Amino acid sequence: MKKMKLTVVGVICYLLLLVAPASEAVIQCSDVVKxxxxxxxxxxxxxxxPPAGCCSGASALASAATTTADKRAACDCIKTVAKNINLNAQAAQALPGNCGITLPFTVSPTVDCSKIG
Structure with a gap:
């Protein structure tokens, strides 16, 4: 269960990488996991x-990460969590499309979060 939560956190971080201006991050890793x-x-x-609740959560996360700092923080959180679980890479990469969300990056545990703008 803990490993699953970490995977979810990683995906959320990636979803937060949508377009937003730079500022201090207010989103917390616990929010991403939630x-x-x-x-x-x-x-x-x-x-x-993905279940409807998953897509709802991913969409809510994308909406919550409005700044570059938030997007990077979410990305870092997701990467950290993803390293601790047996994440299905194909499922992670397909999640945004399967939920009807467009992201400007590939969902991957190797993404460089510092390059998110």
Missing amino acids: YLRPCVSYLVKGTGK
Whole structure:
């Protein structure tokens, strides 16, 4: 369960990388985990479509990360969590598209969060 939560956090961080101006991050890793918690099973098993709660959380996270600092903080959180679970890379990369969200980056545990603008 802890590993699943970490995966969700990673995905949320990536979703926060949507367009936003630079400023101090106000989003916390615990917030990212909360938004992505419904995605954990999908991100680990990588089968079927993500549950509605997962897509709702991912969309809410994307809306909550409005600044460059927030997006980078979310990205870093997701990367940290993703390293501690057995994340299905294909499911993680497909999540934004499967939830109808467009991201300007690839969802990956190797993404360089410092390059998010």
